[in-house]
Amino acid sequence: MKIKGPKDFWAGLMFIGSGLFFAIxxxxxxxxxxAVRMGPAYFPAVLGGLLVVLGLAIFLGSLxxxxxxxxxxxxxxxxxxxxxxxxxxxxMRPLGLVGATAALVYVGAxxxxxxxxxxxxxxxxxxxxxxxxxxxxxxxxxxxLWPDAFS
Amino acid sequence: MDVFNNLWMGFxxxxxxxxxxxxxxxxxxxxLIGVLPGIGSVATIAMLLPITFNLNPVSALIMLAGIYYGAxxxxxxxxxxxxxxxxxxxxxxxxxxxxxxxxxxxGSALATAALGSFFAGCVATLIIAVAAPPLAxxxxxxxxxxxxxxxxxxxxxxTVLAHGSLLKAIAMVVWGLLFGLIGTDVNxxxxxxxxxxxxxxxxxxxxxxxxxxxxxxEIILNLEMKEKREVFTSNVKNLWPTREDFKRLWPxxxxxTALGSMLGILPGGGALLSSFGAYTVxxxxxxxxEQFGKGAIEGVAGPESANNAGAQTSFIPMLTLGIPGNAVMxxxxxxxxxxxxxxxxxVMAEKPQLFWGLIASMWVGNLMLVVLNLPLIGMWVKLLxxxxxxxxxxxxxxMAIGVFSLSNNPFDVLVMAVFGIVGYxxxxxxxxxxxxILGFILGPLMEENLRRAMLLSRGDPTVFFTKPISAVFMIAxxxxxxxxxxxxxxxxxxxxxxxxEA
Numbered sequence: 001m002k003i004k005g006p007k008d009f010w011a012g013l014m015f016i017g018s019g020l021f022f023a024i025x026x027x028x029x030x031x032x033x034x035a036v037r038m039g040p041a042y043f044p045a046v047l048g049g050l051l052v053v054l055g056l057a058i059f060l061g062s063l064x065x066x067x068x069x070x071x072x073x074x075x076x077x078x079x080x081x082x083x084x085x086x087x088x089x090x091x092m093r094p095l096g097l098v099g100a101t102a103a104l105v106y107v108g109a110x111x112x113x114x115x116x117x118x119x120x121x122x123x124x125x126x127x128x129x130x131x132x133x134x135x136x137x138x139x140x141x142x143x144x145l146w147p148d149a150f151s
Numbered sequence: 152m153d154v155f156n157n158l159w160m161g162f163x164x165x166x167x168x169x170x171x172x173x174x175x176x177x178x179x180x181x182x183l184i185g186v187l188p189g190i191g192s193v194a195t196i197a198m199l200l201p202i203t204f205n206l207n208p209v210s211a212l213i214m215l216a217g218i219y220y221g222a223x224x225x226x227x228x229x230x231x232x233x234x235x236x237x238x239x240x241x242x243x244x245x246x247x248x249x250x251x252x253x254x255x256x257x258g259s260a261l262a263t264a265a266l267g268s269f270f271a272g273c274v275a276t277l278i279i280a281v282a283a284p285p286l287a288x289x290x291x292x293x294x295x296x297x298x299x300x301x302x303x304x305x306x307x308x309x310t311v312l313a314h315g316s317l318l319k320a321i322a323m324v325v326w327g328l329l330f331g332l333i334g335t336d337v338n339x340x341x342x343x344x345x346x347x348x349x350x351x352x353x354x355x356x357x358x359x360x361x362x363x364x365x366x367x368x369e370i371i372l373n374l375e376m377k378e379k380r381e382v383f384t385s386n387v388k389n390l391w392p393t394r395e396d397f398k399r400l401w402p403x404x405x406x407x408t409a410l411g412s413m414l415g416i417l418p419g420g421g422a423l424l425s426s427f428g429a430y431t432v433x434x435x436x437x438x439x440x441e442q443f444g445k446g447a448i449e450g451v452a453g454p455e456s457a458n459n460a461g462a463q464t465s466f467i468p469m470l471t472l473g474i475p476g477n478a479v480m481x482x483x484x485x486x487x488x489x490x491x492x493x494x495x496x497x498v499m500a501e502k503p504q505l506f507w508g509l510i511a512s513m514w515v516g517n518l519m520l521v522v523l524n525l526p527l528i529g530m531w532v533k534l535l536x537x538x539x540x541x542x543x544x545x546x547x548x549x550m551a552i553g554v555f556s557l558s559n560n561p562f563d564v565l566v567m568a569v570f571g572i573v574g575y576x577x578x579x580x581x582x583x584x585x586x587x588i589l590g591f592i593l594g595p596l597m598e599e600n601l602r603r604a605m606l607l608s609r610g611d612p613t614v615f616f617t618k619p620i621s622a623v624f625m626i627a628x629x630x631x632x633x634x635x636x637x638x639x640x641x642x643x644x645x646x647x648x649x650x651x652e653a
Binding site: 007008010011014015018019022025026030031034035036037038039040043044047048050051054055057058061068070071073074077078081082083084085086088089090092093101104105108109111112113114119120123127131135139141142143 | 202205316318319321322325326328329332336338339341343344367370371374375539540541543544545547548550551552554555556559560561562563564565567568569571572575576579580581582597598601602605606609610612
């Protein structure tokens with residue numbers, strides 16, 4: 001077995017895996033019902049099966065048809081950007097808008113090509129003031145501005 | 152004439168001071184964010200959607216539509232001046248628009264795009280006003296089996312017309328349908344695929360998925376590339392095209408408008424297909440095809456008119472059938488649902504103010520685009536010179552706060568990040584995200600209609616082929632699939648054989 005189209009190879013595996021997961025999970029945990037009265041498992045099981053078939057076709061095709069290789073994953077922006085979003089969400093309550101914005105801007109900027117403390121700090125201050133003015137004052141979103149400890 | 156009475160009423164709604172204001176804000180914000188390189192209209196709308204939650208439905212929809220045209224127009228500006236398509240629909244505008252900018256004709260390229268879009272917008276508005284009511288009438292007679300078949304057709308058409316591998320596009324649709332099923336099953340009340348996470352019991356918001364797959368993914372991919380941009384800032388003057396230019400551009404605008412209006416109605420078509428189609432047509436019909444790619448004004452006028460016409464007529468299936476033809480319309484449907492309106496043919500009869508107000512506001516919005524953008528081009532140009540390292544954290548803040556504010560729950564932001572990673576992997580494997588979003592939105596609707604249809608037919612699946620309207624959709628889907636699959640299979644086989652011989 002030789003992989004000729006790596007992109008399709010991995011895409012096929014991804015679809016087979018998710019299809020199997022959805023179908024098996026549905027059949028094991030929910031009622032199947034009948035074609036007349038479909039249970040909660042019916043539609044996901046059918047779709048999951050369909051996804052497996054499609055995935056298989058893509059997978060098998062990758063063994064025959066030559067295709068481009070998968071471009072390298074560059075993990076730094078991937079991890080930093082994702083982490084920055086998650087931190088923002090989970091720090092909003094404990095640290096307030098200012099703290100969450102700081103976390104997002106500093107961590108997010110680490111995902112960029114260059115990181116200059118001065119620039120990033122200016123950006124943070126500007127964005128924090130802007131968020132406060134637009135989201136808290138104008139739109140009236142109910143977020144705390146400062147960390148709990150300060151208020 | 153009914154149409155004119157209705158349009159008149161629509162204008163009454165659209166030009167109320169409040170709605171004019173929201174239309175203006177929408178167009179302005181949409182252009183502002185659309186100009187930023189690497190953010191398409193889907194991400195722009197998803198990002199700004201939360202702002203509209205507190206408005207009444209009419210104003211919210213008018214503002215969203217404004218954001219949509221604004222984002223489209225902003226994308227063209229970026230293509231012409233920076234050679235980076237702000238979004239997929241303006242890819243072809245890059246070809247000739249950027250060349251015009253390099254020859255010092257950036258001003259006339261921008262003006263051509265604006266005027267062409269405006270003309271196309273006017274025509275498309277009329278088309279919607281005339282075509283939507285009879286379509287909605289037909290749609291009112293649809294039962295569950297017709298709806299199911301229509302959705303199958305819509306999804307198939309969306310994958311067929313998308314670029315890239317057909318199989319992968321269909322797999323993405325099915326994957327999206329499955330993701331759409333997460334949450335409480337309406338029929339039985341059973342929690343599906345929630346894994347005891349309470350936040351998942353209402354399902355995953357489509358805004359969150361769209362932001363992840365179109366927003367964070369884009370930023371991550373942009374950061375992988377080295378930043379190099381050549382912006383033409385100094386020579387944006389002489390906005391008005393010359394007499395010679397006018398002579399060449401108006402037939403292109405007419406053809407682009409006609410083509411775009413037709414293609415826009417097709418599910419999966421919309422603006423993207425229209426602009427590519429128009430470019431090909433212009434190049435074929437031109438007396439000097441050799442100028443294309445070197446700054447031919449038709450190459451800007453045709454696609455730009457077509458994509459605006461397509462963007463507008465793609466509202467037709469959304470407004471009359473409640474079926475989104477593309478990812479932007481999927482967002483619009485989501486916005487309607489959040490406002491407590493079930494999209495579908497009944498909207499026109501039950502909420503004429505909303506329906507006709509929206510249509511009239513399309514015209515108003517297009518007018519605003521021209522009035523607003525020609526004088527403001529200098530400002531957009533300035534914006535383009537801001538380095539990406541300032542832009543992306545700012546965009547990230549708006550996306551994160553937008554998602555967080557949906558229900559003030561950090562879990563939503565986590566889900567956005569997860570879908571950002573999913574989108575990243577998909578991009579690396581060349582799997583298109585747009586079909587998945589369509590599937591995601593339609594998942595619960597499809598299941599609901601399938602169940603009802605099967606209940607009514609007592610479990611007889613042939614019902615989809617014995618009811619005439621339903622059969623037409625099903626046969627059309629099969630024909631479409633076969634038509635596209637055949638040449639693809641042949642080509643793939645040829646590739647395989649060629650590889651074997653090599």
